[in-house]
Amino acid sequence: MNFKSFSKQFKLTNNQLFSEYFDLFTDSIAIKNKKIAVRKLKIIISATFKLSASQSFASMSLRQLSEETHISMGGLYAYIKNKQHLSLTLQRFLNHYGQKVLSQTDGGLENIIRTHVYLSEILQPWFFFAFMESKNLTKPMKQYAIKSELLTEAYLVTAIEKGQIQGKYKKTLSAQVAASHIKPLLHDWYLKRWKYRQRKINIDDFCQSMLIFINDGLKCSKHN
Amino acid sequence: MNFKSFSKQFKLTNNQLFSEYFDLFTDSIAIKNKKIAVRKLKIIISATFKLSASQSFASMSLRQLSEETHISMGGLYAYIKNKQHLSLTLQRFLNHYGQKVLSQTDGGLENIIRTHVYLSEILQPWFFFAFMESKNLTKPMKQYAIKSELLTEAYLVTAIEKGQIQGKYKKTLSAQVAASHIKPLLHDWYLKRWKYRQRKINIDDFCQSMLIFINDGLKCSKHN
DNA sequence: GTCTATAGCCGGATAGAC
């Protein structure tokens, strides 16, 4: 698997994405014409990510959002319930989507890792937003987010345990501990996206070097 | 080196820390009695970290800060120039301090890694704040922060290159790439502090497992 | 050195015209 084949398989076009968002949150969207709604939601949510990334969601004002999207204040409220609820839907949608995609992996460690990185590339603004704004969540939403995060970690743990039983991976580190060291490596791709862009490291090279690092570490075999 | 010996060596008591902060930013502090100022600065900055961590610095209001510190709005302005400048001093102080401590390592990879983790433990709220609020920085400050981050990475690169020349580390991965995979592991300790606390993983165990992971990876030697 | 009071601006949200 590489990024190209992953993209082909999932066909995550923007339209499909926001169409699914519309279906999930119709209750909080006053506009009932789906075609119009999807087009505007795309604009509003993209602008939200842009502004949140350069300030923070909390300090972004709806007046700024209105200016950035060229939609009036009143107009915005036809697409969102209120400011807090907008943030909530973004968090929920990513959790929903992430679990859906991850559950389709074949359970191998490399497969899970690549799937996570590739998905976080396509949904980079969503992942970045969710990570950065997670602290602002209300208690019930925080619990929901933690549950979702643990689920992702559980995929890694299961894959490592499987490898350990097969004798592919050693048992020096518990699968749990190993998984908790792998997760931050995955996060780096969407948290420090600018760094990798600047250094002209493409996504498949990133996966490759990360997998080597995870598998082999740094030490020479002769020192084992 | 372990956490205890590191702590002894650096004696980073809160008083010393805020005393150094006071000296660095006297210009923006109206109160000239150092003893009083240091005591209050400690209260103000701790409260700033607490509130920023649960919301964000931008959305924290000075009214909240006033309530949390039991210092009136007017009173606060005797210790800070304004809200934005407060954030700036926090960023600057950590960069200043971090580089000071890192420059005293012996240049070995394990030493640099342990120093970073131990320092980020003692200054956890500072590190967390700097990471989370880095996007809000003005352009010149952002450049300063990036410079500081690259410097930290440079310490890792140099150590790995040294190990590669000595034949201790293999050359499958460039030192630069390896370093960029190690950094997010270090960040995890202060970004997800709650997770490690919950799982009752202490700081020396964390360093130990991370060093094993970095050195050896997951794979069994027989599969090499 | 610390407080209260207030200036002046900006925030989220909604009503109602078109």
Next chain:
DNA sequence: GTCTATCCGGCTATAGAC
């Protein structure tokens, strides 16, 4: 479906009493 106008509460910052 989109806009303008407006409510009103909260914000940073400062002036001036003690």
